[in-house]
Amino acid sequence: MTMTTDPFLVLDDISKSFGTVEAVRxxxxxxxxxxxxxxxxxxxxxxxxxxxxxxxLEAPSAGEIRLDxxxxxxxxxxxxxxxxxxxxxxxxxxxxxxxxxxxGLRMRKIDKATRRRKTMDWLERLGIGDLSQxxxxxxxxxxxxRVALARALVAEPxxxxxxxxxxxxxxxxxVQMQSELARLHRQLGITFLFVTHAQSEALAMxxxxxxxxxxxxxxxGAPLAVYRAPTxxxxxxxxxxxxxxxxxxxxxxxxxxxxxxxxxxxxxPLPPTHRVAPGERISVVIGADRIALSDDDVxxxxxxxxxxxxxxxxxxxxxxxxxxxxxxxxxxxxKQQHELQGLDLTIGSTLTAWWxxxxxxxxxxxxxx
Amino acid sequence: MIxxxxxGLFRVYILLAILFILxxxxxxxxxxxxxxxxxxxxxxxxxxxxxEAMWNDPAMQSGFVNSLIVAACVAVIATFIxxxxxxxxYRFRFRGKIAILAIFxxxxxxxxxxxxxxxxxxxxxxxxxGELYSVVIGHVAYCAPFAxxxxxxxxxxxxxxxEAAAWNLGASEWTTxxxxxxxxxxxxxIAALFLTMAVSFDEYMIAWFVSGLNETLPARILAVLQGQVxxxxxxxxxxxxxxxxxxxxxxxxxxxxxxxxxxx
Numbered sequence: 001m002t003m004t005t006d007p008f009l010v011l012d013d014i015s016k017s018f019g020t021v022e023a024v025r026x027x028x029x030x031x032x033x034x035x036x037x038x039x040x041x042x043x044x045x046x047x048x049x050x051x052x053x054x055x056x057l058e059a060p061s062a063g064e065i066r067l068d069x070x071x072x073x074x075x076x077x078x079x080x081x082x083x084x085x086x087x088x089x090x091x092x093x094x095x096x097x098x099x100x101x102x103x104g105l106r107m108r109k110i111d112k113a114t115r116r117r118k119t120m121d122w123l124e125r126l127g128i129g130d131l132s133q134x135x136x137x138x139x140x141x142x143x144x145x146r147v148a149l150a151r152a153l154v155a156e157p158x159x160x161x162x163x164x165x166x167x168x169x170x171x172x173x174x175v176q177m178q179s180e181l182a183r184l185h186r187q188l189g190i191t192f193l194f195v196t197h198a199q200s201e202a203l204a205m206x207x208x209x210x211x212x213x214x215x216x217x218x219x220x221g222a223p224l225a226v227y228r229a230p231t232x233x234x235x236x237x238x239x240x241x242x243x244x245x246x247x248x249x250x251x252x253x254x255x256x257x258x259x260x261x262x263x264x265x266x267x268x269p270l271p272p273t274h275r276v277a278p279g280e281r282i283s284v285v286i287g288a289d290r291i292a293l294s295d296d297d298v299x300x301x302x303x304x305x306x307x308x309x310x311x312x313x314x315x316x317x318x319x320x321x322x323x324x325x326x327x328x329x330x331x332x333x334x335k336q337q338h339e340l341q342g343l344d345l346t347i348g349s350t351l352t353a354w355w356x357x358x359x360x361x362x363x364x365x366x367x368x369x
Numbered sequence: 370m371i372x373x374x375x376x377g378l379f380r381v382y383i384l385l386a387i388l389f390i391l392x393x394x395x396x397x398x399x400x401x402x403x404x405x406x407x408x409x410x411x412x413x414x415x416x417x418x419x420x421e422a423m424w425n426d427p428a429m430q431s432g433f434v435n436s437l438i439v440a441a442c443v444a445v446i447a448t449f450i451x452x453x454x455x456x457x458x459y460r461f462r463f464r465g466k467i468a469i470l471a472i473f474x475x476x477x478x479x480x481x482x483x484x485x486x487x488x489x490x491x492x493x494x495x496x497x498x499g500e501l502y503s504v505v506i507g508h509v510a511y512c513a514p515f516a517x518x519x520x521x522x523x524x525x526x527x528x529x530x531x532e533a534a535a536w537n538l539g540a541s542e543w544t545t546x547x548x549x550x551x552x553x554x555x556x557x558x559i560a561a562l563f564l565t566m567a568v569s570f571d572e573y574m575i576a577w578f579v580s581g582l583n584e585t586l587p588a589r590i591l592a593v594l595q596g597q598v599x600x601x602x603x604x605x606x607x608x609x610x611x612x613x614x615x616x617x618x619x620x621x622x623x624x625x626x627x628x629x630x631x632x633x
Contacts, residue, residue, distance in 0.1 A: 057533050077536040078544075090534035094552045103548075107539035151538065 006069040008033035008191055009054070009159065014063030015215075016049050023049040025215035026063070031208075033158070036185050036192040038206035038223075040199060042238065046215040047195045051161050054193065055082045067159075078107070083152035084161040087168065089144045091136040097123070097147050098132040104155040122150040126180075142173045149184070159191040166201060178204055199239050203227060211235050231364050233283060241288040241320070243331050244363070245305075249278050256357060259284055263305045263325045268360040276362065283363040288334040290359035293321065294352050295343055304354040307331055309347050323351060394610055401603035408600065419604040429605060432589035435501055436570055439585055443508040444566035450509065451516025451561055456550060458517075459524045460532075476511045484511065485578035492579055499581025507575035512568050516561035519624065523557035524550075560624040567616035571609065 009031040016024040024046040031037050039047040052058045054065060056077035065072045072080065083104065091100050098119055105115040123129045126146040131139065136147060145165065152160055162181075166174045182205050185192050196202050202209050203223040210220040211234075219226055219235045230236035236244055247261035256267050257276050261284075268284045270276055298304050307323030310330065319340055323331040333353055343351065400408040404416035423429050454473055458466070476484060488507040492498040497506065531553070535545040551558070573587030580588050586609060593602055 055537055057537070076541075077533070078539050078541050082537070084534070084537045086530050086534060088528055088530055090528055090530040092531065092535075092549060093528075094555075103535070103540075104538035107535075107544065155539070 006066055007031060008035075008068060009193075010064075010066040011050070011054075012064040012066065014050070014053060014060040014065060016046075016053060016058055017061045022215055024053070024060075027212075027215075027217055028063075029210060029217060029220065031191060031193065033191055034189050036182075036194070036205060036207045038194045038196060038202035038209045039212060040196050040202045040209060040238075041212035043197055045212040047197075047212050048163055050212070051084070051163055051193065051195050054159075055084050055161055056080050057084075081155070081157045082159055082161055083155065083157050084163060085148050085152050085165045087164040089148040089168070091144060091147055091151070093135075093137055095136070096132065097128065097134050097136060097139070100136060100147055101150045101154050103151060108155060118154055119150075122154045126150050141169050142177065145169060145173075145177055146180075149181075153184070153188070157190065159193065162192065162194045164196055165194075166196075167198075174201075181205060199227075203239075211239060213238075228287075229361065230285065233363060233365070236285045236363060241332055241334055243286045243288060243291075244283050245286070246281060246283045248281050249276055252276070252278060257282065257362070258302070263329070265302050266360065267302045267357040268362050269357060271362040271364060273364050283365075285361045285363060286355055286359060287361075288320065288332040291333045291353050291355045293333055293335065293340065293343060294354075295349070296352070298352050298354050300354060303357060303360070304352060305331060306350060306352050309345055309349050309351060311347060312345055321345060321351075323353060397603050397610070398607045400600060401607045403600065406600060408603070419599070419601045422599070422601045423604045423608070426601070428584070428589055429586070429601075432584050432586040435504075435580075435583055436586040439501060439504045439508060439576070440566045440570040442502075442505045443512055443569035444562045446505070447509045447512035447565040447569075448516040448558060448561040450513040451518075451565075452520050452554070452558060454513070454517045455520035455524055455554075456546070458521060473517065474514045477514050481511075481572075481574040485574040488575055489578040498579060499583070501580070501583045503579040503581070504576045504583070504585060507579050508569040508572060511572065511575060512565040515568060516565050519557045519561045519564065520554050523554045527553055556623050560620040563616045563620035563623070567613045567620070570616065571613045 007030040011027055011029040013026050013028050014024060015022065015026055027046070027050055029037075039050060041047050049058060053060050054072075056072065056075060056079075060073060067080075067082075092103065095103070101122060102115050102119045105118060110118075120129065120132065123132050126149055128143055128146045128150070131143060131147075136144060139147065145168075148165070165181075166177055169177060178201060181192070181194075185205075194202070194206060206223055208221065209223045209226045210217050211226060212218065213234050219231050226235065227240050230239060230242070233244055236242045245259075245261045245263065245266060247259045247266075249257045250260045250265070251258040252270070253267075255270050257270055259266050259268060259282060266284060268282075276282060305323075305325055307325040310322040310324045312322065313320040314337075317337050319335055319337050321333045321335065321340070323333065325331050331353060345351075396408070399412075401419055402415050402417070403412050404418060405413040454470075458470060479487075485507070488503070488510075489498065492503050492506065497503055531549055532545055535549045536542070540548055571587060573585070573591050576585040577588040577591050584592065586605070590602060590605055590609070593599075593605075
C-alpha cells in the first residue's frame with residue numbers, strides 16, 4: 001500500500017524461465033490507468049507469458065509485478081481482478097451463454113438478481129442478448145468472441161487482458177471486432193493490454209505499442225513512432241513492410257549522409273539521435289510504400305536501385321512488387337494498383353525503383369544479418 | 370462383381386466369428402429355459418423351473434445381494450480414486466509420476482489368479498480377510514485403472530485453458546474442480562461407475578480367494594460348479610450375463626453414443 005504514486009500497472013524487471021528456456025528476460029514497463037497497450041512480437045517472443053504473469057497464471061522467476069502499487073507476485077489468479085480474453089475463447093462448453101457470462105459474478109458471490117441484471121446488460125451491450133440460452137458450441141466465431149468479451153468484462157475489472165483474441169476470426173470479422181474493442185475501450189476507460197503478432201491490429205487500436213523479441217522489449221512507443229522510426233532492424237522488419245540497405249558512409253553533406261551500398265549510392269537524413277562518421281557502416285530503412293517504380297532509366301544517381309521482377313502480391317487494391325536486386329536480396333514496393341498501370345510486371349522484367357532522401361531513415365543500430 | 374462376392378464372403382466370415390464367440394453364452398441362455406436336467410438336444414420343454422430353483426436357493430440369494438453391495442461400493446470408490454488419479458496426471462508434473470502411474474495401472478495386467486492369491490495372503494496378514502469389504506478392497510484395486518483410463522480420455526479432450534479461465538474469473542482450485550472439471554468429465558464418470566460395477570459384478574477369482582464365507586454370486590457359481598452341477602447354473606449364468614452386459618452397454622452409451630458436449 002506504500003507507493004501510491006506508482007503508475008497503475010508496473011512490470012519491474014520481470015523474468016521467467018521454464019527449465020533452461022528463458023521465455024521473458026528483464027521486462028520493465030509502466031502502464032497508466034486507461035491506456036490501451038499492445039504487446040506485439042513473433043510467436044515465442046514471450047508476449048503471452050508476460051500476459052499470463054500479469055494474470056497470475058505464471059509466477060515470475062525474478063522481478064516484481066505491481067498493480068496500483070501493490071506487489072502481485074504471490075497473489076493467486078482467482079484473487080486478482082485481471083480477466084483474460086483467450087485466443088481459444090476458452091468458453092465453458094457445458095454452460096449456456098448466460099451461464100458463461102454469469103460465471104465471474106457467481107464466483108464473487110453476488111446475489112442472483114444483480115447477477116442476472118448485469119449479465120443481461122452485458123449481453124445486450126455486445127449485441128448477443130438473444131443468444132443467452134444458447135449452447136456456446138452452436139455459436140459462430142464472432143459470437144463466441146463477444147461471449148468471451150462479455151464474460152471478462154461483466155465484473156467491471158479495471159484492466160482487461162487480451163491474448164490474440166482475434167486470431168481465430170476471418171479478416172472481415174476481425175476488423176469489425178477491432179472497432180468494437182476500440183469503442184469498448186473508449187466507453188469503459190479501463191486499461192486494455194492486448195497481445196498480438198499482427199502489426200495491423202496493434203497499430204490500429206493501441207495508444208502505445210511494445211515490440212518484443214526473444215523475451216525482451218526491444219522498442220516501446222506510440223504506434224506511429226514505432227512504425228516510422230524503428231530503432232532496430234528487427235523492429236523495422238517486423239512492424240512495417242520495410243527495405244533495409246546497409247553500407248559505409250562515404251561523405252557527410254549538410255544534414256545528409258551519402259552511403260555506398262552494394263546496389264548503388266544512396267542519401268539519408270542524418271539521425272537526430274546519434275552522430276554518424278564517414279567510414280561507419282549504417283543501415284538505412286526505406287518503407288515499401290515510399291518507393292516509386294518505373295521501367296525507364298531514372299536521371300538521379302542516388303536513391304535508385306535496379307532489379308528484376310520476382311513476383312507480385314495483391315491485397316485488395318494494394319499490390320506488393322518483389323524486386324530482386326541481386327541473388328537472394330529482395331526489395332519490396334507497395335503501390336496502389338492504378339499507379340502500376342503501364343508497367344511491365346512480368347516475372348524477369350527489369351524495373352527501376354527510386355525514392356526521395358527524406359523518406360529514408362537511418363537505424364540507430366547497425367545490426368546486420 | 371468379384372469385389373461384391375469377396376465382400377459378401379467377408380461378411381459371412383465375420384458373422385460366423387461373432388457367432389462362434391457368442392455360442393457358449395447362447396447355449397447357456399437357451400438351456401436355462403430347458404426343463405431337461407441334461408443339456409442335450411433335442412430341447413425337451415420350455416420352463417422357468419431353474420430360475421425358480423435359483424430364486425429359492427438361499428446361498429444364491431445371499432450371493433446375489435453380496436455381489437450387488439460389493440459392485441455398488443466398488444463402483445463408487447474405484448471411480449473416485451480413478452478420477453483423482455486422472456486429474457493428478459492431467460494437472461501436475463512431478464518426479465516419479467510415470468512410475469506411480471505405472472504401478473497404478475498394474476493390477477489389470479497381472480494374471481487374476483495371482484492377484485487373488487496375493488490379496489488372500491496380504492489381507493489375511495493384516496486381518497482384513499474373509500469379509501465383504503475384503504472383496505471390495507481387491508476389486509477396487511482391480512477396477513480403479515479402468516475408471517482412470519476413462520476419465521483421462523475425457524480430460525484429454527478438454528481445452529487446456531478451461532481450468533485457467535475459471536481461475537481467471539475468480540474460481541479457486543477446489544471450486545474449479547467442482548464447477549469445471551467434474552461437469553466436463555461427467556460422461557466419463559458415469560461410464561466409469563457402470564463399467565467398474567460390471568467388472569466387479571462379474572469378477573470371481575479375487576472374490577473367491579478373499580471372500581471366505583461371504584461369497585459373491587460368481588464365487589458361489591464357482592463353488593456350485595465344483596460340486597454337483599444342475600441346470601440352475603445356466604439360469605444364474607444368464608442373469609449375471611444380462612446384468613453385466615447391460616452395465617457395459619450403459620457405459621458405452623453414455624461415453625460414445627450420446628456425444629458429450631465440448632468434445633473436440
